[in-house]
Amino acid sequence: MPPLRPGSERSDPGHARYRARYRRILRFAGWNLAVTWWFELFLPRIGLVKIAERTRTRRMRRFAQRFHVLAVDLGGLMIKVGQFMSSRLDVLPPEITAELEGLQDEVPPVDFAQIRARAEAELGMPLERVFRTVEEAPLAAASLGQAHRATLAPAEAEEVGFEAVVIKVQRPGIDEIVDVDLAALRKVGGWLSRVRLVSSRVDMPALVEEFAVTSLEEIDYLHEGQNAERFAANFEGDDRIAVPGIVWERSARRVLTLEDVTAIKITDGDALRAAGLEPSEVAHVFASVMFDQLFTHGFFHADPHPGNVFVTPRGGNSDAVPWQLTFIDFGMMGEVPASTRSGLRKLLFAAASRDGKGLVKAIRNVGVLLPSADTRELERAMTELFARFGGMGFAELREVDPREFRDFAVQFSDVIRSLPFQLPENFLLVIRAMSLVSGVCSALDPEFNLWDSVEPYAAQLLRDERGNVVQDIAQQALGVAGTLWGLPNRVDALLGRVEEGALEVQTPRLERRVARLERTGRRAVSALIFGALLIAGAVLRADDLVFGTVLMSLSAVPLMHAVFARGV
Incomplete structure (x- = not known):
């Protein structure tokens, strides 16, 4: 060992x-x-x-x-x-x-005497000097540590803005x-x-x-506190999300003091209904929030089990949303690189549009398939899967004749087994998070249909992506246009050097070639501007009919120049 x-x-x-x-x-x-x-x-x-x-x-x-x-x-x-x-x-x-x-x-749970000794050693003073009260019975006992409710001293409570806190203390010997x-x-x-x-x-x-990196980070409570603040910053201004505040002055590597935000457990349907909340609505918001973490921010809660997510009613303030999702325990977090996030978005689009071929292509881009994989049969299987079962919720799928599932599995089992699937790096936590999300949403609403959450979210992502596409096209067009429009001046400078005798050129047709190159460059610019205006108008026309139509109409001007300008 x-x-x-x-x-x-x-x-x-x-x-x-x-x-x-x-x-x-x-x-x-x-x-x-x-x-x-x-x-x-x-x-x-x-x-x-x-x-x-x-x-x-x-x-x-x-x-x-x-x-x-x-x-x-x-x-x-x-x-x-x-x-x-x-x-x-x-x-x-x-x-x-x-x-x-x-x-x-x-x-x-660990005996409180051991927890007290551990906390006092980390904080460097008796608990009575740090907290006004500490409950000896644990609020929760986990594999790496346990939590106890406490209250801050009045002066410190006034400084941080809350009095009720939870102290997380690592189990003795957990490092070993x-x-x-x-x-x-x-x-x-x-x-x-x-x-x-x-x-x-x-x-x-x-x-x-x-798994080792995640585990070692999870037993560093200072790292967990930083994760909580980063997560809160990602959702700053989003009324759907709440995150407990961290009391840094009362925290260390093995002790974390944070705001007590205990509320309704997300899967407690009876308590949600008693508070006037609809569990099915909570399921859809929860799924949307997790999509945001994975596909937009790329920094996500990798352990969103029911004990780590509360639903917090917000009282009678009519200007605010009536409830929030409150996340706790940020020890296990995952990150999705930008390239992988782009692949996941494409996978989401393909799934939302029931595009079997696009789904397989997205799976390959994400890295789930080895580059050598022949995916033609898998594309056929995914297309057939969407044709048979696409859009069904869990309740509907339960009503499908089991023999139909069995027939499908028999038909394509060899295809699936023969393909060189692989689990890419950083995907362990993604799979865990999405598995837990699916389970929580199904517990909230047995008829929860993932497609109902995926489709509007994918549509919103697509609208956001359109703006990025148009911007990229415009930037590329301007860059190429600047290069091509500046080309004649560069050629003039070259001719100046020739006339001064600084450069000997033996080709008398140079000027004609330069003029031809200049006309070609200007026509290329016109064609590029035409394409940019046409694509931008087509993309924007779905959301803004007038502006999109104007851009598409204006594209005719550079098109006419590109087509009818004097030939070379």
């Missing part, structure tokens, strides 16, 4: 408790990988595929039950791994996801536990990277490192 991180409370790599933890994780992983290899790879090769199929459900359930016990016993990152698996409803069978649901709720768990996960990732079926789809070592 690698040595623990320097500066941790116990850095002895030979400590028996941590060695036992490391070995237990590896034994569990090794045994289950061997069982999977035997049933899913070896038996089908010798013609015993029916045995593997007949026992698969029971094996999956047994694996989930055993992992559940392992995660609860060990805590730490094993809880995080279980949470991730429970959210992958799109990939993992229900035998696994159902067993691991609610895993976070089973984390036992994270080190051990990451060492074990890296070892398992190395094993999986030697399995061709896995390595052809995902770079497991890179995936583990992505």
Whole structure:
């Protein structure tokens, strides 16, 4: 086992408790990988595929039950791994996801005496000097830390603008536990990277490192506070979103003091209706806000489970929206690079317009398919998928004859399996976030139709993109036009040098060629301006009929010059 991180409370790599933890994780992983290899790879090769199929459900359930016990016993990152698996409803069978649901709720709390000692060591003074009151019963106990309600002293409350706060304190020894768990996960990732079926789809070592970076950031509460403020800045002026304030003077790496914003849990339908709010409306706003994070800002909450999102009524102020979505726990955040964000937008447009071919092209651009993939059959499958099931909500899909789903799966299963799919870097958190969003929206409204949220959002994105396209075209046109219009002056300067004898030229037809080049340049400029005006008018005409029509009409002037100007 690698040595623990320097500066941790116990850095002895030979400590028996941590060695036992490391070995237990590896034994569990090794045994289950061997069982999977035997049933899913070896038996089908010798013609015993029916045995593997007949026992698969029971094996999956047994694996989930055993992992559940392992995660609860060990805590730490094993809880995080279980949470991730429970959210992958799109990939993992229900035998696994159902067993691991609610895993976070089973984390036992740490005794308050240990939490007090940890907090006082970080803050450098007794809690009584920092807070007016502190509740010993935890508000929440998580795998990496736990939270307690408290109140600030009057002078400090007046300074920050609120009195009720929540203190997040890391569990004692969590640094060492994270080190051990990451060492074990890296070892398992190395094993999986030697399995061709896995390595052809995902770079497991890179995936583990992505998980490691996120985990190490999550146990740095100062980093979490910075994430919260960055998130708030992205939605500044957006009445839909609220973020708790941070009390920096009462925070450190292992202690975070923030505003108590506890309100209605987002999936508590009864409480929402009692407050006069419609759960289905909350679902649509929540989906739209998450789309904004992913496709517009590129900085998103990667753990938007029901415990991290509240619905906060805003009282009787008629000038404000009646309620807000309040996000908490910004330890697990994700970033989407601009190039990937552009690919995700194209994927969104294709999905909203039921364009199977465009969807596959967008998937390739995002990096989910290897460049060598032949996607013709996949395009046909996606087109057929949209034709059969496109636009259906979850409730409608449940009413479809299961045999139709089975027929479709049989028809295209070979296509899907044969394609070289891969999981790009930075996609682990995107997948987690969207899986949780889908689950929350479905809990709020069983008839929630993702298309109803995607289509208007995609339409708005398209309108925003039009302005960028027109601006880019105009800038390119001006740049090329400036170059071409300046070309005759450059040629004149060249001729001046020739006349002065500074440059010897043996071609007497130079002047004719220069005149011809000048006319060609001016016609090219006219053609470019015509194209820019025509495209801009066509794009804007959908939103502004008069202005768009005027631009399209004006495009005729440079077109006539380009066509009828004296030839070369």
